[in-house]
Amino acid sequence: MQRHITSLGYDVWAAVETAYTFATSPKTSDKKKAYECDAKASNAICCGLSNDVLVKVMDCKNAKAIWDKLSSIYKGDDKVKEAKLQTFRARFESLKMTKDEKIADFFLRISEIVNSIRGLGETLEEKVVVKKVLRSLTPKYDSKVSALEERDLNKLTIDEMHGVLTAYEMRISEDIQPSKETAFKTHKKDNDSELDKPDDETVFISRLKRGSSRYRGKLPFKCFNCGKIGHYAAQCPSK
Structure with a gap:
């Protein structure tokens, strides 16, 4: 805020540091300039405030009073x-x-x-x-x-x-x-190797299909005890 006010002119920031009092006598050129600088400084400060904060400084008469009150609000004693x-x-x-x-x-x-x-x-x-x-x-x-x-x-x-x-x-x-990329590729390759490895049932079926018995090309018999292929429940080794 101080930088913005200073950018408006040296006299504008000076109005914030020095309290402006309204002149009762006829206004000279210097007093008019001081009035304008105070008005610019007050406007610049108020335009940067939210509505909740603005109502707290509406009773201030000049830019210095507004600045001092804001300093008290935000900095405290x-x-x-x-x-x-x-x-x-x-x-x-x-x-x-x-x-x-x-x-x-x-x-x-x-x-x-x-x-x-x-x-x-x-x-x-x-x-x-x-x-x-x-x-x-x-x-x-x-x-x-x-x-x-x-x-x-x-x-x-x-x-x-x-x-x-x-x-x-x-x-x-x-x-x-x-x-990380190398580790991911190695892990993926290991997983693919495990997926490509046939299980026991797949091997049994492929061998059965290559055989010359009357079961060739048909589904093999399955154990109702353990669920595996290649033997009857009566001959199940897990029984």
């Missing part, structure tokens, strides 16, 4: 601010990359926590975040972490580390994929 900081600090310290999480998703979580801490006014240095990320990665990145630790971590940026880890993730993913 010093006690609320400190409580929020404690929550985000705990989340930052307990941050760990999950087993199946991608680098992009992990860095997105990091950015959300770090920006929340910095947004509440606390300074969080880049080198602290870098070292925390290296301690929070899963074991499959150990080799790359060792390589990065040989560099000067105080000069390594988050964006640079993000790019290095993303490239490494893509490389190890390409190495794993062929191994």
Whole structure:
């Protein structure tokens, strides 16, 4: 929001920082400009609010009053601010990359926590975040972490580390994929071999059809005891 207001002009953001008071005397060119800047700033802020939040600032007389009230709503007083900081600090310290999480998703979580801490006014240095990320990665990145630790971590940026880890993730993913395909093909070949192997009944029937007895070409006799082919129930070995 601050960036958007600043883009409208330096004097527009100055109207947010300095409370505008309506002039009772005849308006000069400077007072008219201050009025216009305050109106632009107020409009820019209100256009970015939802209806539920807009009704909370409708009674504010100028841009600074709107801004201060929104800051109080979202940041709270010093006690609320400190409580929020404690929550985000705990989340930052307990941050760990999950087993199946991608680098992009992990860095997105990091950015959300770090920006929340910095947004509440606390300074969080880049080198602290870098070292925390290296301690929070899963074991499959150990080799790359060792390589990065040989560099000067105080000069390594988050964006640079993000790019290095993303490239490494893509490389190890390409190495794993062929191994999975080879294992699948081997497993499929074994299953096909088992399917191609004839069972005992199939062998018996084929031999019977090749024989010269009067049963050739006809269905063979079947045991009513075990369900197998080639003997009667009275002669069943499973009886």
